[in-house]
Amino acid sequence: MTTTTLGLPHPGVLAGAPPIGLDSVAAARITGIGTAVPPTSYSQREVLDIFGIEDQRIRSVFLNSAIDRRYLTLPPEGPDGTRIMEVQGELLAKHKAQGIDMGVRAVQECLKNAGRDLDDIGYLCCVTSTGFLTPGLSALIIKELGIDPGCSRLDVVGMGCNAGLNALNAVAGWARAHPGKLAVMVCDESCSAAYVFDGTMRTSVVNSLFGDGAAAIAVVAGDDTVPGPRLLKFASHIITDALDAMRYDWDPAQDRFSFYLDPQVPYVVGANAETVIGRLLAGTGLRRTDIGHWLVHSGGKKVIDSVMVNLGLTRHDVRHTTGVLRDYGNLSSGSFLFSYQRLLDEGVANPGEYCVLMTMGPGSTIETALVRW
Structure with a gap:
């Protein structure tokens, strides 16, 4: 008996056919969002003046960053009015105190937005790269809010933006495995607890960029009656030749951890953006032109421009990304969720x-996700 194999096109590219695997009711949905920031914010010029920075090269980095204001918790003032440089232990204490405060407020706002209660939380995931704590922020926030101590939890620490x-x-995986149960993720970044002030251009670039903030989202799977976009697919790409281009490691000269950004990072990321987007859309029947909304991490002006050029995006496509950068700076892991909140508020x-x-x-x-309303 002879078997004939027909060379039919993949169903996902047939005209009028639904994208492959994108219509599952079991897909997790984002059902709520909440954000929180510290009570104090500063313009770039105010930060320069507070620390008495006169170097014109450094001032130029701050004032040409496309950032207007950032929410920060600056070091305390000494008797002479100058800022006291905090040691690593004090920075860690700041990370803990501010992380709990912002995380709690972000979770509370998220639950209110989702129309859910603390008792509904079955899983709490906390993300941070601005300090190391054991027990982590998930346990501390569970205790602070009085969440059921039987709540499953995860701390994602040190992965970065x-x-x-x-x-x-x-x-999303936990939500799919527990249909109808509420999972909450909070990105909780106290970047004020990760600064080094040594007058060098290296640290000045970092100091000009990051701000403090937390963002929480509620996720539910297996319930098609709840509102919110479906999380359809994820795709990743590690640029292994650039492992050291962004790192947070110990600086023995300053006796604390310090963040390093290679000047070539924007161009390296931009050059690899097409690869990961191609991987994300592969098998879905979708092209880049089918994407109505783009929420890109507010990594910095050059990063955004590089991604925009390499993906053929417009200024309108990245309006929320640039708006968050302007009003908050780089909020590390939670930046894209601040942009997501702005897209929701826009109602488009x-x-x-x-x-x-x-x-x-x-x-x-580079990490990506595809969602659909």
């Missing part, structure tokens, strides 16, 4: 429309 999507992949995402979430960070790594 891309970590929000790494964690969201895990959260319609049923059936697709959105790409993209984050970038140490590795060097």
Whole structure:
């Protein structure tokens, strides 16, 4: 008996056919969002004046960053009015205190937005790269809020600015394995607890960029009656030749941890953006032109421009990304969720429309997710 194999095109590219695997009711949905920041914010010029920075090269980095204001918790003032440089232990205490405060407020706002209660939380995932604690922020927030101590939890620590999507992949997986149960993820970054002031250009670039903030989202799977976009697919790409381009490691000269950004990072990330987007859309029947909304990590002006050019995006496509950078700076792992909140507030995402979430960070790594309203 002879078997004939027909060379039919993949069903996902047939005209009028639904994208492959994108209509599952079991897909996890984002059903709520909440954000929180510290009570104090500063313009770039105010930060320069507070620390008495006169070096014109450094001032130029701050004032040409496309950032207007950032929420920060600056070091305390000494008797002479100058800022006291905190030691590593004090920075860690700041990370803990501020992380609990912002994380709690973000979770509370998220639950209110989702119409859910603390008792509904079955899984809590906390993401941070601005300090190391044991027990982690998940346990501390559970205690602070009085969440059921039987709540499952996960701490994603030290992955960097891309970590929000790494964690969201895990959260979506838990939600799919527990249909109808509520999972909450909070990206909780106290970047004020990760600064080094040594007057060098290396640290000045970092000091000009990052701000403090937390963002929480609620995720539920297996319930098609709840509102919110479906999380359809995730894709990653590690640029192994650039492992040292972004790193947070010990600086013995300053006796504390210090973050390093290679000047070539924007161009390396941009050059690899097409690769990971191709991987994300592969098998879905979708092209880049089918994506109605783009929420890219607010990594910095050059990073955003590089991604925009390499993916053929417009200024309108990245309006929320640039708006968050302008008003908050780089919020590390939670930046894309601040952009997501702005897209929701805008009210322009319609049923059936697709959105790409993209984050970038140490590795060097690009993480993506495809969602649909």
